[in-house]
Amino acid sequence: MTPNDPAAPDATDRESVTASIKASYEAIRYRSRPCPTSAPARIATVARLMGLDTPDPTTARVLEIGCGDGGNLVPMAAAAPQGRYVGVDLSPGAIAEARAMASDLALSNVELDAVDLRDLPPGLGTFDYIIAHGFYSWVPADVREVLLGTLRRRLSPDGIAFVSHNTMPGCALRGIAWSLLRPHVAGIGDPARRISEARSMAALVAEAMADQPGLAGVLAGEFRDVAERHEFHVLHDDLAVVNHPVLLREIVAEADAHGLAWLADADVYRHPAPAYGEKMNAWLAAADRLTREHVIDHLRLRRYRESLFVHRARGLGTPLAGERLANMHVGASNTTAERHGSAPRSQADGDRTPAGVQRMLLGRLAAVHPASVPVQEVVSWITSHGSAGSTLAAPANALRLLLSACLMGAIVPFAWPLRAAQGAGAMPRASAVARWQASRRDFVVNLRHDSVVFDDPVRRRLLPLVDGTRTRDALALELAAISPHAADPRRLVDEHLAHFARIGVLEA
Numbered sequence: 001m002t003p004n005d006p007a008a009p010d011a012t013d014r015e016s017v018t019a020s021i022k023a024s025y026e027a028i029r030y031r032s033r034p035c036p037t038s039a040p041a042r043i044a045t046v047a048r049l050m051g052l053d054t055p056d057p058t059t060a061r062v063l064e065i066g067c068g069d070g071g072n073l074v075p076m077a078a079a080a081p082q083g084r085y086v087g088v089d090l091s092p093g094a095i096a097e098a099r100a101m102a103s104d105l106a107l108s109n110v111e112l113d114a115v116d117l118r119d120l121p122p123g124l125g126t127f128d129y130i131i132a133h134g135f136y137s138w139v140p141a142d143v144r145e146v147l148l149g150t151l152r153r154r155l156s157p158d159g160i161a162f163v164s165h166n167t168m169p170g171c172a173l174r175g176i177a178w179s180l181l182r183p184h185v186a187g188i189g190d191p192a193r194r195i196s197e198a199r200s201m202a203a204l205v206a207e208a209m210a211d212q213p214g215l216a217g218v219l220a221g222e223f224r225d226v227a228e229r230h231e232f233h234v235l236h237d238d239l240a241v242v243n244h245p246v247l248l249r250e251i252v253a254e255a256d257a258h259g260l261a262w263l264a265d266a267d268v269y270r271h272p273a274p275a276y277g278e279k280m281n282a283w284l285a286a287a288d289r290l291t292r293e294h295v296i297d298h299l300r301l302r303r304y305r306e307s308l309f310v311h312r313a314r315g316l317g318t319p320l321a322g323e324r325l326a327n328m329h330v331g332a333s334n335t336t337a338e339r340h341g342s343a344p345r346s347q348a349d350g351d352r353t354p355a356g357v358q359r360m361l362l363g364r365l366a367a368v369h370p371a372s373v374p375v376q377e378v379v380s381w382i383t384s385h386g387s388a389g390s391t392l393a394a395p396a397n398a399l400r401l402l403l404s405a406c407l408m409g410a411i412v413p414f415a416w417p418l419r420a421a422q423g424a425g426a427m428p429r430a431s432a433v434a435r436w437q438a439s440r441r442d443f444v445v446n447l448r449h450d451s452v453v454f455d456d457p458v459r460r461r462l463l464p465l466v467d468g469t470r471t472r473d474a475l476a477l478e479l480a481a482i483s484p485h486a487a488d489p490r491r492l493v494d495e496h497l498a499h500f501a502r503i504g505v506l507e508a
């Protein structure tokens, strides 16, 4: 609950808290983006790396709780026509937007309901994947209880739930900004003014603290973040009616009371890796897994988590294992793609040590990003590129190298291949969702379920036309109409199409 804020509703009055949450989301829309780690195929990949069988994500029944304007759920539904997708949210305005998107895209596999989670209709059945992204920490205690009860009742026996939440101890730092800004805007009813007053104050404090020594200088960054964040994040997170960060241990204990067990972090990159020096690595290796996570959260000052939960009775599988990558696919992470995008490849090409081979591999994967490559292919490439007698000649070691690159966040595993085209064909086609978003949002979702900034005015008009019905010459004519002064529309079309392929919105 927002501390020290007389404008905030009485915490004991559940209905007024929920009414106030609803009013704030109605007043300023929360613009939902795709959350790649919440995609069923990504969740299933983590589970499979832990040795668990998972429901097939391409035909799964998926529920998103607090789906907002559908920015996460609707693109998932579009990408899995044989799945069934249900989204619920308290905000009728957000659900109306989600429905409009689903209807424009003519999706028949998605159902969206404006309903309080506490009043979920009993006939909905069970789901293979349940997503609660941006929900747990932002609803009052009774709704958090209902959330966990819903997961227990609605998750199929081998289903997996994704729950994101604000996390301690990192949020203790954010809390310092909150404890100054919330009382500062107390009593201001108009949401837009709450946001602008909080941002101005945050900018003022950030500037005043910037040159201070020690922790004050660090905190300046917290205030700067608030001053620069999107307005809906300031209102619905920093100044939220409810904002409840928890230690992983606390949410795990609450879930346990509902018969649910914490499976793992939803992001392979966030799984523990030996990255803290010999003594700490040894200490962590000897600790039980929750203690290990708890300590690492303190080492990393973690402030946000994405946790996977399963029915406790199901069992938790085993730690991630390299050999389980064998039948999967891998792709460069976005960070790797950016880093290698401009680096000259030849630099690393002569180095056949394991580190050199890994560098070359990342360069190769970056070159086809955001598409993925079968691990079998990657393993034969690695085994043939190590120096004579290298440990990398053994496929098991090549798989280990790949797993460690996943844990470092350099590559991303996919149990299902990605359909992204690596170049534009004669009649190029962008995904229907990206074409829909191009003129309506400042981002588009790509075939990895990542959001990509998309604010170039010419591209925003061109992408909707890349629908598989036009040749490049036809697109050049359209471009000439969009940009009458363009010198060489045909060449520009090629450049724009190359960009669309690079960001992963063209279908293979």
Ligand SMILES: C[S@@+](CC[C@H](N)C(=O)[O-])C[C@H]1O[C@@H](n2cnc3c(N)ncnc32)[C@H](O)[C@@H]1O
Binding pocket: 018, 021, 022, 025, 030, 031, 032, 033, 065, 066, 067, 068, 069, 088, 089, 090, 091, 094, 115, 116, 117, 118, 132, 133, 134, 135, 138, 139, 143, 236
């Ligand atoms: C922080 S937003 C997150 C939206 C979206 N999941 C995302 O991450 O982009 C929280 C959402 O939960 C919804 N919500 C809050 N309380 C709810 C309740 N009791 N039942 C259903 N939805 C609720 C809000 O309307 C809002 O859309």
